[in-house]
Amino acid sequence: MKAVILKQIGDVDQLIVQDIPIPTINKDEILIKTKVASINPIEVKTRNGNRFSEPLLELEHPILGWDASGVVEKVGENVTEFKPGDAVFGIIGFPGFGKTYAEYFVAKEQHLTLKPESVSFADAAASTIAAITAYQALKYFGKLNADTKVLIHAASGGVGHYGVQFAKHFGAEVWATASEAKEDYVKALGADHFIDYKSQKFEKEAQNMDVVFDLIGGDYIDRSLKSLKEGGILISIPSATNAEVEEKAEKAGRIGVRFSLENNKKDMQAIAHLLNTGELKPHISKSFTIDQIRDAHLALEEGHVKGKIVITVA
Numbered sequence: 001m002k003a004v005i006l007k008q009i010g011d012v013d014q015l016i017v018q019d020i021p022i023p024t025i026n027k028d029e030i031l032i033k034t035k036v037a038s039i040n041p042i043e044v045k046t047r048n049g050n051r052f053s054e055p056l057l058e059l060e061h062p063i064l065g066w067d068a069s070g071v072v073e074k075v076g077e078n079v080t081e082f083k084p085g086d087a088v089f090g091i092i093g094f095p096g097f098g099k100t101y102a103e104y105f106v107a108k109e110q111h112l113t114l115k116p117e118s119v120s121f122a123d124a125a126a127s128t129i130a131a132i133t134a135y136q137a138l139k140y141f142g143k144l145n146a147d148t149k150v151l152i153h154a155a156s157g158g159v160g161h162y163g164v165q166f167a168k169h170f171g172a173e174v175w176a177t178a179s180e181a182k183e184d185y186v187k188a189l190g191a192d193h194f195i196d197y198k199s200q201k202f203e204k205e206a207q208n209m210d211v212v213f214d215l216i217g218g219d220y221i222d223r224s225l226k227s228l229k230e231g232g233i234l235i236s237i238p239s240a241t242n243a244e245v246e247e248k249a250e251k252a253g254r255i256g257v258r259f260s261l262e263n264n265k266k267d268m269q270a271i272a273h274l275l276n277t278g279e280l281k282p283h284i285s286k287s288f289t290i291d292q293i294r295d296a297h298l299a300l301e302e303g304h305v306k307g308k309i310v311i312t313v314a
C-alpha cells in the first residue's frame with residue numbers, strides 16, 4: 001500500500017510516499033481502507049519536532065496522521081461492534097499513533113464511530129481532532145449556554161470554525177476573531193460579532209466575556225484575560241504556548257484551563273449526530289492527494305487555512 005513515511009524531523013521534504021505492506025491486525029483490531037485523512041497542526045509540529053516525533057521515528061514505519069474515515073476491510077475475532085463494509089471515522093490511536101496517512105490503517109473499536117450515511121467521507125474525516133477539541137472545550141470547560149458570552153479566537157481555522165458552530169448550538173452569543181477577508185465566512189458560521197484581529201484590538205471590542213476560547217496562546221493569554229469578566233474562564237489549547245494560562249488567570253481573578261483533548265467515543269458519537277442532522281457543517285477548503293502530502297503540509301503550515309484541509313486517499 002501507499003503510505004507517507006516521515007524520514008526524520010525537518011521540512012516537508014522529509015515526507016516520503018512509499019509502498020509498504022498492508023498492516024496486519026490482532027484479535028482486538030480492525031483494518032480500515034482509508035477514504036480520507038484530515039491534517040492538523042499537530043502533524044506539522046510532529047514533523048518539525050515535538051514530544052511525538054522521537055517515539056514516532058522509532059517505529060518500523062513512521063507514518064503520521066490521526067484523523068481519518070474509511071471502510072472496514074477486516075476485523076479481529078474479538079471485535080463485536082464493526083464488520084467488513086462498515087463506513088467509519090475517528091481519531092485513531094491518539095494519544096498513541098494512528099498512522100492514517102496511508103491507504104490502510106489499523107484501529108481499535110473505541111477509536112471508531114459509524115459514519116452516518118448522509119455524511120461524506122471527507123466531512124467525517126474533517127470532523128475529528130478539530131471538532132472534538134472545540135466540542136469538549138466549550139461544553140465541559142466553558143459550560144456554554146444561552147446566557148454565555150464567548151470570544152473565539154482564530155474562528156476561521158480548523159478548531160475555530162467548529163467552535164463557532166458549537167457555541168451557537170449551545171445557545172451562546174459569539175464574538176469571533178479572524179482577518180478581514182474572512183468576515184463573511186465567519187458570520188455565516190454563526191458568529192454574532194466579528195473582530196478583525198489585524199486592525200482592531202479584540203480586548204477592546206469584546207469586554208465582559210464569560211469565556212474566551214484561545215487558539216493562539218502566548219500574549220493572547222494576557223490580552224484575553226482583559227476581555228473576561230471577573231471569574232470568567234480562559235480555555236487555551238496550543239500546548240507549546242499555553243503553559244502559564246492557569247497561573248496567569250488565577251492572579252487576575254479568572255479561571256485558566258490548559259486544555260488537552262480526550263479521545264472519547266461518546267463525544268465522537270455526539271459529533272456524528274450533529275453532522276447527520278446538518279447542525280454541524282465542516283468547511284473543507286482544500287483536498288490534496290496522498291502524493292501531494294508536502295503541498296498539504298505547506299498549506300497548513302502557512303497558518304491561513306479556512307476550515308480544514310484533507311487528503312483524499314481513495
Ligand SMILES: NC(=O)c1ccc[n+]([C@@H]2O[C@H](COP(=O)([O-])OP(=O)(O)OC[C@H]3O[C@@H](n4cnc5c(N)ncnc54)[C@H](OP(=O)(O)O)[C@@H]3O)[C@@H](O)[C@H]2O)c1
Pocket residue numbers: 040041042129130133153154155156157158159160177178179180182197215216237238239259260261300303304305306307
Ligand atoms: N490541546 C489540544 O488538544 C489541541 C487540539 C487541536 C488543536 N490544538 C492547537 O490549536 C491551534 C489551532 O489549531 P487549528 O487546527 O484551528 O489551526 P489552523 O486551522 O491552522 O488555524 C488557522 C486559522 O487561524 C487564523 N489565525 C491565525 N492567527 C490568528 C490570530 N492572531 N487571530 C485570529 N485568527 C488567527 C487564520 O486566519 P487568517 O488567515 O485570517 O490569519 C486561519 O484561518 C494549533 O496550535 C493546534 O496545534 C490543540
